Amino acid sequence: MEKRKSDCPALPPGWKKEEVIRKSGLSAGKSDVYYYSPTGKKFRSKPQLSRHLGNSVDLACFDFRTGKMMPGKLQKNKQRLRHDQASMAKGGKPDLNTTLPIRQTASIFKQPVTKVTSHPGNKVKTDLQRATEQPRQLFWERRLKGLRSSDVSEEVLRTMDLPNGLQSIGLHSSDETLLSAIASALHMSSAPITGQTSVAAEKNPAIWLNTSQPLCKAFTVTDEHIREQELKVQQARRSLEEALMANSLAQAAESKTELSEGKAA
Protein backbone atom coordinates (compact mmCIF):
# COMPACT_ATOMS: atom_id res chain seq x y z
CA MET A 1 0.00 0.00 0.00
CA GLU A 2 1.39 3.36 -1.04
CA LYS A 3 2.19 5.73 1.84
CA ARG A 4 1.21 9.27 0.86
CA LYS A 5 2.78 11.71 3.28
CA SER A 6 1.90 15.22 2.21
CA ASP A 7 3.22 18.55 3.42
CA CYS A 8 0.99 20.39 5.83
CA PRO A 9 1.12 24.15 5.18
CA ALA A 10 -0.89 24.97 8.30
CA LEU A 11 1.92 23.62 10.48
CA PRO A 12 5.56 24.71 10.77
CA PRO A 13 7.81 23.65 7.88
CA GLY A 14 8.78 20.01 7.82
CA TRP A 15 5.55 18.60 9.22
CA LYS A 16 3.89 15.89 7.18
CA LYS A 17 0.36 14.58 7.15
CA GLU A 18 -0.78 11.07 6.30
CA GLU A 19 -4.23 9.53 5.93
CA VAL A 20 -4.63 5.75 6.04
CA ILE A 21 -7.91 4.05 5.16
CA ARG A 22 -9.05 1.21 7.37
CA LYS A 23 -9.43 -1.79 5.17
CA SER A 24 -11.15 -4.35 7.35
CA GLY A 25 -13.29 -4.77 10.43
CA LEU A 26 -16.43 -2.93 11.46
CA SER A 27 -14.82 0.42 10.72
CA ALA A 28 -13.62 -0.52 7.23
CA GLY A 29 -13.65 2.49 4.94
CA LYS A 30 -13.06 4.97 7.75
CA SER A 31 -9.67 6.62 7.94
CA ASP A 32 -7.07 7.62 10.49
CA VAL A 33 -4.98 10.78 10.18
CA TYR A 34 -1.40 11.00 11.39
CA TYR A 35 1.15 13.77 11.49
CA TYR A 36 4.92 13.48 11.44
CA SER A 37 7.17 16.06 13.06
CA PRO A 38 10.28 17.24 11.20
CA THR A 39 12.20 14.71 13.30
CA GLY A 40 9.90 11.90 12.23
CA LYS A 41 7.87 11.40 15.39
CA LYS A 42 4.33 10.24 14.73
CA PHE A 43 1.30 12.04 16.18
CA ARG A 44 -2.17 10.55 16.20
CA SER A 45 -4.39 13.09 17.89
CA LYS A 46 -4.81 16.82 18.27
CA PRO A 47 -4.16 16.82 22.03
CA GLN A 48 -0.92 14.95 21.46
CA LEU A 49 0.09 17.42 18.76
CA SER A 50 -0.89 20.33 20.96
CA ARG A 51 1.18 19.03 23.88
CA HIS A 52 4.24 18.76 21.70
CA LEU A 53 3.94 22.17 20.08
CA GLY A 54 3.10 23.97 23.32
CA ASN A 55 2.50 27.67 22.92
CA SER A 56 4.55 28.00 19.76
CA VAL A 57 1.52 27.22 17.59
CA ASP A 58 -2.10 27.96 18.32
CA LEU A 59 -4.12 24.92 17.28
CA ALA A 60 -7.46 26.36 18.39
CA CYS A 61 -8.77 26.53 14.83
CA PHE A 62 -6.67 23.70 13.46
CA ASP A 63 -8.74 20.87 12.05
CA PHE A 64 -6.82 17.67 12.68
CA ARG A 65 -8.62 15.61 10.06
CA THR A 66 -8.22 18.03 7.15
CA GLY A 67 -4.97 19.58 8.34
CA LYS A 68 -6.26 23.07 7.66
CA MET A 69 -6.82 26.11 9.82
CA MET A 70 -10.53 26.72 9.99
CA PRO A 71 -11.13 30.31 11.10
CA GLY A 72 -14.49 30.92 12.69
CA LYS A 73 -14.36 27.63 14.46
CA LEU A 74 -13.12 28.64 17.87
CA GLN A 75 -14.38 25.73 19.99
CA LYS A 76 -17.94 24.63 19.35
CA ASN A 77 -19.24 28.18 19.58
CA LYS A 78 -19.70 30.43 16.64
CA GLN A 79 -17.73 33.35 17.95
CA ARG A 80 -17.12 36.62 16.22
CA LEU A 81 -13.59 37.48 17.10
CA ARG A 82 -14.18 40.90 15.53
CA HIS A 83 -14.40 42.84 18.70
CA ASP A 84 -13.58 46.51 18.35
CA GLN A 85 -15.35 49.38 20.04
CA ALA A 86 -17.44 49.96 16.89
CA SER A 87 -19.22 46.62 17.21
CA MET A 88 -19.31 47.13 20.98
CA ALA A 89 -21.13 50.43 20.61
CA LYS A 90 -23.70 48.86 18.31
CA GLY A 91 -24.93 46.70 21.16
CA GLY A 92 -22.50 43.86 20.58
CA LYS A 93 -21.88 41.79 23.65
CA PRO A 94 -18.48 41.75 25.30
CA ASP A 95 -16.28 38.81 24.49
CA LEU A 96 -16.78 36.45 27.40
CA ASN A 97 -14.55 33.76 26.00
CA THR A 98 -12.39 32.71 28.93
CA THR A 99 -9.76 30.74 27.00
CA LEU A 100 -6.43 32.48 27.16
CA PRO A 101 -5.19 34.16 24.01
CA ILE A 102 -1.98 32.70 22.60
CA ARG A 103 0.67 34.91 21.11
CA GLN A 104 1.17 34.13 17.42
CA THR A 105 4.31 36.15 16.86
CA ALA A 106 7.83 35.21 17.86
CA SER A 107 7.83 34.89 21.62
CA ILE A 108 10.50 34.91 24.25
CA PHE A 109 8.69 32.01 25.85
CA LYS A 110 9.42 28.37 25.24
CA GLN A 111 10.97 28.71 21.83
CA PRO A 112 12.54 25.42 20.84
CA VAL A 113 16.08 25.52 19.55
CA THR A 114 17.80 23.11 17.20
CA LYS A 115 20.19 20.83 19.01
CA VAL A 116 23.36 20.06 17.04
CA THR A 117 25.66 17.32 18.28
CA SER A 118 29.07 16.36 16.95
CA HIS A 119 28.10 12.71 17.24
CA PRO A 120 25.44 12.21 14.58
CA GLY A 121 25.23 8.50 15.27
CA ASN A 122 24.08 9.02 18.83
CA LYS A 123 20.46 8.76 19.65
CA VAL A 124 19.20 11.96 21.19
CA LYS A 125 16.18 11.72 23.41
CA THR A 126 13.68 14.20 22.08
CA ASP A 127 10.67 15.58 23.84
CA LEU A 128 11.07 13.96 27.22
CA GLN A 129 7.63 15.32 28.11
CA ARG A 130 8.42 18.72 26.57
CA ALA A 131 11.87 20.11 25.97
CA THR A 132 13.01 20.76 29.51
CA GLU A 133 15.39 23.67 29.62
CA GLN A 134 16.57 25.82 26.75
CA PRO A 135 19.63 28.06 26.66
CA ARG A 136 18.90 31.62 27.71
CA GLN A 137 20.86 34.82 27.68
CA LEU A 138 22.07 36.10 31.03
CA PHE A 139 20.05 39.19 32.01
CA TRP A 140 17.75 38.66 29.04
CA GLU A 141 15.03 40.28 31.16
CA ARG A 142 16.65 43.65 30.47
CA ARG A 143 15.23 43.42 26.97
CA LEU A 144 11.76 43.68 28.49
CA LYS A 145 12.49 47.18 29.72
CA GLY A 146 9.95 49.75 28.68
CA LEU A 147 7.53 47.26 27.17
CA ARG A 148 3.94 48.13 28.01
CA SER A 149 0.78 46.21 27.30
CA SER A 150 -2.12 48.00 25.73
CA ASP A 151 -5.71 47.19 24.90
CA VAL A 152 -7.20 47.07 21.39
CA SER A 153 -7.53 50.86 21.28
CA GLU A 154 -3.81 51.14 22.03
CA GLU A 155 -4.64 52.60 25.40
CA VAL A 156 -1.74 51.66 27.64
CA LEU A 157 -2.91 49.46 30.46
CA ARG A 158 -2.07 50.37 33.99
CA THR A 159 0.68 48.20 35.35
CA MET A 160 0.49 46.22 38.56
CA ASP A 161 1.88 47.36 41.86
CA LEU A 162 4.35 44.95 43.35
CA PRO A 163 4.59 44.46 47.11
CA ASN A 164 7.32 46.50 48.79
CA GLY A 165 9.23 43.38 49.78
CA LEU A 166 10.32 42.79 46.19
CA GLN A 167 13.61 44.26 45.08
CA SER A 168 15.43 43.68 41.84
CA ILE A 169 18.91 42.42 41.25
CA GLY A 170 21.02 43.16 38.20
CA LEU A 171 18.49 45.51 36.66
CA HIS A 172 19.35 49.01 37.71
CA SER A 173 17.38 49.52 40.85
CA SER A 174 13.65 50.20 41.09
CA ASP A 175 13.12 49.15 37.52
CA GLU A 176 9.64 48.41 36.24
CA THR A 177 11.27 45.50 34.43
CA LEU A 178 11.08 43.62 37.72
CA LEU A 179 7.39 42.96 37.17
CA SER A 180 8.11 41.50 33.73
CA ALA A 181 10.93 39.41 35.12
CA ILE A 182 8.71 37.87 37.78
CA ALA A 183 5.78 37.41 35.42
CA SER A 184 8.10 35.66 32.96
CA ALA A 185 9.48 33.42 35.67
CA LEU A 186 5.96 32.38 36.66
CA HIS A 187 5.08 31.85 33.04
CA MET A 188 8.06 29.74 32.10
CA SER A 189 8.22 27.28 34.93
CA SER A 190 5.91 25.65 37.40
CA ALA A 191 8.72 25.53 39.94
CA PRO A 192 8.43 27.82 42.98
CA ILE A 193 9.72 31.37 42.55
CA THR A 194 11.99 32.26 45.44
CA GLY A 195 14.14 35.03 44.00
CA GLN A 196 17.93 34.99 44.27
CA THR A 197 18.69 33.29 47.55
CA SER A 198 22.47 33.69 47.38
CA VAL A 199 23.67 36.87 49.07
CA ALA A 200 26.66 36.87 46.74
CA ALA A 201 24.29 37.45 43.81
CA GLU A 202 23.63 40.94 45.16
CA LYS A 203 27.32 41.84 45.03
CA ASN A 204 28.07 40.32 41.63
CA PRO A 205 25.01 38.95 39.87
CA ALA A 206 26.97 38.28 36.67
CA ILE A 207 28.74 35.48 38.49
CA TRP A 208 26.41 34.30 41.24
CA LEU A 209 23.08 34.56 39.48
CA ASN A 210 20.78 31.57 39.78
CA THR A 211 19.49 31.55 36.21
CA SER A 212 16.39 29.58 37.03
CA GLN A 213 15.15 32.39 39.26
CA PRO A 214 14.08 35.90 38.30
CA LEU A 215 16.33 38.93 38.83
CA CYS A 216 14.82 39.55 42.20
CA LYS A 217 16.07 39.44 45.77
CA ALA A 218 14.81 36.63 47.94
CA PHE A 219 11.52 37.55 49.49
CA THR A 220 9.21 36.25 52.16
CA VAL A 221 5.56 35.49 51.61
CA THR A 222 3.58 35.89 54.81
CA ASP A 223 0.22 34.41 55.73
CA GLU A 224 -1.09 37.94 55.49
CA HIS A 225 0.02 38.17 51.85
CA ILE A 226 -1.74 34.90 51.12
CA ARG A 227 -4.96 36.03 52.82
CA GLU A 228 -4.94 39.27 50.83
CA GLN A 229 -4.45 37.36 47.61
CA GLU A 230 -7.20 34.88 48.43
CA LEU A 231 -9.54 37.78 48.98
CA LYS A 232 -8.65 39.31 45.63
CA VAL A 233 -9.24 36.01 43.85
CA GLN A 234 -12.58 35.53 45.56
CA GLN A 235 -13.68 39.02 44.56
CA ALA A 236 -12.54 38.48 40.99
CA ARG A 237 -14.48 35.22 40.83
CA ARG A 238 -17.60 36.89 42.18
CA SER A 239 -17.33 39.64 39.56
CA LEU A 240 -16.89 37.06 36.82
CA GLU A 241 -19.84 35.04 38.09
CA GLU A 242 -22.06 38.12 38.13
CA ALA A 243 -20.96 39.14 34.65
CA LEU A 244 -21.59 35.68 33.21
CA MET A 245 -24.96 35.49 34.96
CA ALA A 246 -26.01 38.91 33.65
CA ASN A 247 -24.90 37.91 30.17
CA SER A 248 -26.87 34.67 30.10
CA LEU A 249 -29.97 36.45 31.40
CA ALA A 250 -29.59 39.08 28.70
CA GLN A 251 -29.22 36.37 26.11
CA ALA A 252 -32.30 34.52 27.31
CA ALA A 253 -34.30 37.76 27.15
CA GLU A 254 -33.00 38.49 23.67
CA SER A 255 -33.88 35.09 22.28
CA LYS A 256 -37.40 35.56 23.68
CA THR A 257 -37.88 38.87 21.86
CA GLU A 258 -36.41 37.34 18.70
CA LEU A 259 -39.00 34.60 19.00
CA SER A 260 -41.93 37.00 19.27
CA GLU A 261 -40.55 39.13 16.44
CA GLY A 262 -40.44 35.98 14.35
CA LYS A 263 -44.14 35.31 15.05
CA ALA A 264 -45.11 38.87 14.16
CA ALA A 265 -43.32 38.64 10.81
Place this chain on the structure above:
DNA sequence: AGATTCGGCGT
Protein backbone atom coordinates in the same frame (compact mmCIF):
# COMPACT_ATOMS: atom_id res chain seq x y z
C1' DA B 1 10.84 -3.61 20.01
C1' DG B 2 8.51 -0.82 17.13
C1' DA B 3 4.98 -0.09 13.71
C1' DT B 4 0.46 -0.84 12.22
C1' DT B 5 -4.28 -1.52 12.74
C1' DC B 6 -8.95 -1.74 14.55
C1' DG B 7 -11.99 -1.59 18.66
C1' DG B 8 -14.45 0.87 21.65
C1' DC B 9 -15.12 4.46 25.20
C1' DG B 10 -16.52 9.09 25.89
C1' DT B 11 -18.51 13.15 24.17
Place this chain on the structure above:
DNA sequence: ACGCCGAATCT
Protein backbone atom coordinates in the same frame (compact mmCIF):
# COMPACT_ATOMS: atom_id res chain seq x y z
C1' DA C 1 -20.81 10.31 14.37
C1' DC C 2 -16.34 11.00 15.51
C1' DG C 3 -12.01 12.01 18.13
C1' DC C 4 -8.84 9.81 20.75
C1' DC C 5 -6.10 6.29 22.56
C1' DG C 6 -5.57 1.25 24.34
C1' DA C 7 -4.13 -2.81 22.99
C1' DA C 8 -4.04 -6.79 19.70
C1' DT C 9 -1.57 -8.01 15.84
C1' DC C 10 2.05 -7.77 12.52
C1' DT C 11 7.02 -7.31 10.97
